[in-house]
Amino acid sequence: MHAILRTSAAFLLIGTNASAGVTLPAGQRWDAESRTFNGEDRSLVGGISFSVEGGSYAAFRDQFSWISTPSVGDFQSAVESAFAAWTTVDPTSGLASAFSFTPSLSTSVVTGPSFGTVRFEGAEIDIVASDAGTNGLLGLTTVLGFGVPVTLTSGVANYTQSAAIQAVDLHINNNPGAVYSLNAFRRVLTHELGHAIGLGDVDQGGQFIDDNYDSSSPVSTLNNSWAGLVDPLDPANSIGLNNYSISPSIFATTGIDLLMESNGLGVGASNPLSNLFPLTNDEYGMRQYLYPSLVAVPEPGSSVILGLTLLLGNLRMRRKRT
Numbered sequence: 001m002h003a004i005l006r007t008s009a010a011f012l013l014i015g016t017n018a019s020a021g022v023t024l025p026a027g028q029r030w031d032a033e034s035r036t037f038n039g040e041d042r043s044l045v046g047g048i049s050f051s052v053e054g055g056s057y058a059a060f061r062d063q064f065s066w067i068s069t070p071s072v073g074d075f076q077s078a079v080e081s082a083f084a085a086w087t088t089v090d091p092t093s094g095l096a097s098a099f100s101f102t103p104s105l106s107t108s109v110v111t112g113p114s115f116g117t118v119r120f121e122g123a124e125i126d127i128v129a130s131d132a133g134t135n136g137l138l139g140l141t142t143v144l145g146f147g148v149p150v151t152l153t154s155g156v157a158n159y160t161q162s163a164a165i166q167a168v169d170l171h172i173n174n175n176p177g178a179v180y181s182l183n184a185f186r187r188v189l190t191h192e193l194g195h196a197i198g199l200g201d202v203d204q205g206g207q208f209i210d211d212n213y214d215s216s217s218p219v220s221t222l223n224n225s226w227a228g229l230v231d232p233l234d235p236a237n238s239i240g241l242n243n244y245s246i247s248p249s250i251f252a253t254t255g256i257d258l259l260m261e262s263n264g265l266g267v268g269a270s271n272p273l274s275n276l277f278p279l280t281n282d283e284y285g286m287r288q289y290l291y292p293s294l295v296a297v298p299e300p301g302s303s304v305i306l307g308l309t310l311l312l313g314n315l316r317m318r319r320k321r322t
């Protein structure tokens with residue numbers, strides 16, 4: 001089951017942190033502060049704009065081979081579900097998404113000549129059909145960065161433990177031998193959108209943020225929620241989170257089905273291909289790390305609404321306990 005989907009990222013999206021005293025990777029993020037490049041918005045302001053090659057869902061659909069060609073409406077719904085998966089409320093922590101996506105299909109996509117290339121023109125995320133030269137169901141997302149600090153979604157300006165994303169070209173393989181089901185297409189796109197907002201592959205070695213990873217019990221320690229431990233005002237110095245180097249083979253363990261696994265895209269019994277919201281606690285944690293939200297949605301039936309003051313109070317308490 002894990003063999004059918006593959007993807008990769010051309011760049012290591014989580015950068016190494018050179019600053020003394022900082023234990024967690026810096027990361028690349030879209031800037032919460034208005035930023036323009038060549039007259040185009042390149043920030044979270046107005047939502048992260050995206051367009052598809054061909055300028056319409058019908059034209060984009062028709063660039064791929066299908067087991068059973070979906071209707072335009074079903075294809076559009078699959079694309080929209082891939083975006084919605086990243087902006088849904090984290091069901092475990094209750095943390096909301098601090099960003100949104102905005103379709104801009106009238107913007108013509110601009111990319112380089114081959115699979116995985118990137119140009120800054122076009123929408124903020126250009127989604128293109130591109131021949132990878134193999135018949136794998138896969139994508140390749142490339143990210144251009146400004147190399148300058150960002151304003152965090154929590155309002156912290158000039159956050160130096162990060163770098164602003166300038167443009168993304170998200171390629172999905174349209175080799176004639178790559179024949180998609182709608183579910184497989186949606187999963188590939190959902191995974192690649194993770195790269196488009198700054199997440200890396202979890203199984204490519206190197207840096208992995210977690211609270212309690214233990215190689216002797218990977219299923220329980222990689223599946224628990226840690227989004228609430230992220231310090232919204234300084235994610236790279238969150239107390240209780242650490243940077244782990246985890247063997248790629250760990251992610252083949254039964255019961256570990258993370259969307260951001262490059263090998264298999266987390267498809268497994270605990271995260272089936274039909275899952276419309278395939279983010280796990282790990283991806284929700286990384287979303288909170290890159291785009292810290294100060295908004296927690298109350299449990300059903302609760303009248304408690306977390307405000308900034310209360311949330312900060314909780315963080316101080318957590319520091320004292322640690």
Ligand SMILES: [Zn+2]
Nearest residue numbers: 007008201262
């Ligand atoms: Zn990937």
